[in-house]
Amino acid sequence: MRKNVADEVSAGAAVHLAGLRKHYGEVRAVDGVDLTIAPGEVVALLGPNGAGKSTTVDMLLGLSTPDSGTVTVFGRSPADAVADGAIGAMLQGATLLDDATVAEMIAMVGSLHRNAMPAGEVLRRCGLTELAGRRGSKLSGGQKQRVRFAIALVSDPDLLVLDEPTAAMDVGARREFWRSMREYTDTGRTVLFATHYLEEAEEFADRVVFLRSGRIVADGTVATVRALAGGRTVRAVVPGAGEPELLALPGVTAVDLRADRATLSSDDSDRTLRALLSRYGHAYDIEVAAAGLEDAFLSLTTETEPAR
Numbered sequence: 001m002r003k004n005v006a007d008e009v010s011a012g013a014a015v016h017l018a019g020l021r022k023h024y025g026e027v028r029a030v031d032g033v034d035l036t037i038a039p040g041e042v043v044a045l046l047g048p049n050g051a052g053k054s055t056t057v058d059m060l061l062g063l064s065t066p067d068s069g070t071v072t073v074f075g076r077s078p079a080d081a082v083a084d085g086a087i088g089a090m091l092q093g094a095t096l097l098d099d100a101t102v103a104e105m106i107a108m109v110g111s112l113h114r115n116a117m118p119a120g121e122v123l124r125r126c127g128l129t130e131l132a133g134r135r136g137s138k139l140s141g142g143q144k145q146r147v148r149f150a151i152a153l154v155s156d157p158d159l160l161v162l163d164e165p166t167a168a169m170d171v172g173a174r175r176e177f178w179r180s181m182r183e184y185t186d187t188g189r190t191v192l193f194a195t196h197y198l199e200e201a202e203e204f205a206d207r208v209v210f211l212r213s214g215r216i217v218a219d220g221t222v223a224t225v226r227a228l229a230g231g232r233t234v235r236a237v238v239p240g241a242g243e244p245e246l247l248a249l250p251g252v253t254a255v256d257l258r259a260d261r262a263t264l265s266s267d268d269s270d271r272t273l274r275a276l277l278s279r280y281g282h283a284y285d286i287e288v289a290a291a292g293l294e295d296a297f298l299s300l301t302t303e304t305e306p307a308r
């Protein structure tokens with residue numbers, strides 16, 4: 001009975017990881033990850049360096065074998081899902097051909113798939129039409145990323161897996177990249193992307209999953225995870241104030257003081273603000289904000305290591 005329920009969950013899911021583990025000697029790169037992603041979800045995988053993001057992605061794509069646990073993608077093994085073009089992947093530093101043009105590379109990958117998108121359509125979606133005749137060796141780092149994205153899209157996959165897709169892109173290229181991604185996800189496709197840019201997760205993901213030391217430490221909507229950081233931030237310019245006095249204000253849990261600009265973390269921003277104004281009536285440029293994903297990230301990643 002229980003097995004049937006588990007089978008149903010994994011069959012209906014886009015991605016189902018159960019009890020996933022991968023150790024390298026003493027290093028527990030992935031240490032018991034359970035994760036189910038529904039079709040159509042856009043999920044950001046966050047975590048500090050070495051948290052196990054790439055190792056998880058590699059197992060999801062069938063590029064490495066778990067020590068224990070299972071991976072299914074649309075109810076199939078990763079190898080089967082990749083073989084029939086259901087998964088498109090964009091990996092960090094994946095090699096491109098120096099001597100082939102962008103159009104040739106797209107055509108080559110397209111020839112491997114039964115239902116490949118027309119090359120012209122892929123080039124358009126990825127903003128590569130102008131670069132179609134450019135050879136691999138002549139592309140900038142950001143342009144190479146766009147070609148990797150195009151290669152991931154060629155099979156018109158149901159699931160896109162992206163490992164730090166916008167690394168090496170400038171601000172304009174990142175914006176353009178996410179525009180193309182929206183075009184893809186608007187059609188109900190599933191995306192899992194690992195990133196270090198919290199604002200990308202905040203803006204783009206339906207759900208964020210935080211990994212630390214090979215384990216999931218938070219999983220939910222951006223709003224839920226942000227709330228884990230709790231509290232609010234009170235910012236103000238407070239001429240003449242010192243750090244110890246600010247820290248002594250009611251509700252304040254941390255102070256960052258640069259020149260006269262103070263950033264106060266507070267678990268009771270109303271009391272903090274009242275006390276701040278009564279003590280420093282000359283304070284100005286005052287702002288109160290909910291803690292952001294970045295605060296959640298910091299508090300989740302700087303807590304003491306989990307006991308093993």
Ligand SMILES: Nc1ncnc2c1ncn2[C@@H]1O[C@H](COP(=O)(O)OP(=O)(O)OP(=O)(O)O)[C@@H](O)[C@H]1O
Nearest residue numbers: 024027028029047048049050051052053054055056
């Ligand atoms: N092939 C390997 N051999 C030995 N250790 C490895 C190997 N691959 C990864 N590791 C270790 O496993 C841990 C997880 O690495 P992983 O690359 O999955 O982290 P990550 O979250 O992707 O990090 P980053 O944000 O830096 O890309 C790290 O401690 C890493 O050094």
